Amino acid sequence: MLEHYMTLKHLHMTAAFASLAFFIVRAWWSVQSLPLLQARWVKIVPHIIDTALLTLGVMLAVMLNFWPLPSWLSAKLAGLVIYIVLGTVAIKRGATPTIRAGAAVAAVAVFIYIVGAAIRHDPLSWLA
Template identity: 65%
Template sequence: MESYTAVKHLHVTAAYLSIIFFVLRAFWSVSENSVLNARWVKIAPHIIDTALLAFGVALAVMLNFWPLPGWLAAKIVALVIYIVLGTIAIKRGATPAIRAFFAAVAIIVFAYILGAANQHSALSWLAAM
């Protein structure tokens, strides 16, 4: 189980890095800061999110999650929604106000994903009530 714990910690660390860097990029997008066009800013999220996904898949394999439990399937659907919202928030939103709105909604979806993972329920944080 030591390898499971290490992979889980790496997955959680990548998740926190992902949301921190998303918030930073969303701020730069809304404030129309040119640092958003820097090469490292465009590459870093792909590295972080690839690690996040790889560690998540590794955990699912280690725990023999097939068929997927409902909470994990809900988490994956929410991840796709988060990605779509994030692209609007960072680069596809026509105005800073639109980008800010979609960034806020993406953060809410990310919070749902964390809740689904922590509670092992598609109800996310509501399952704790």
């Protein structure tokens, strides 16, 4: 199964950046209060991308026998939870455009942290 590692890793990375790109677009639409945000496909596509992202991540963790989870992967998962919470504020739950914009910026910062933890294999991310 390790022969598929690079393919899965690159698919995971592609899904991560697709998720981020579509998040930024939707956050912008939310801040601008554009009705396109309510389109059915806009509500479905993120779930497809994020399901692929999570599935590929789990497949990689299983393939590499990451149990117990290394500290950097645990930090990455904690960052993911924070990213999701901030994302819901940025797109749905923020009461004002300013709150939604602030949550979107914070979510992107957390995404950058997650990428750093993944690349450096260190929970300190880019600070290590």
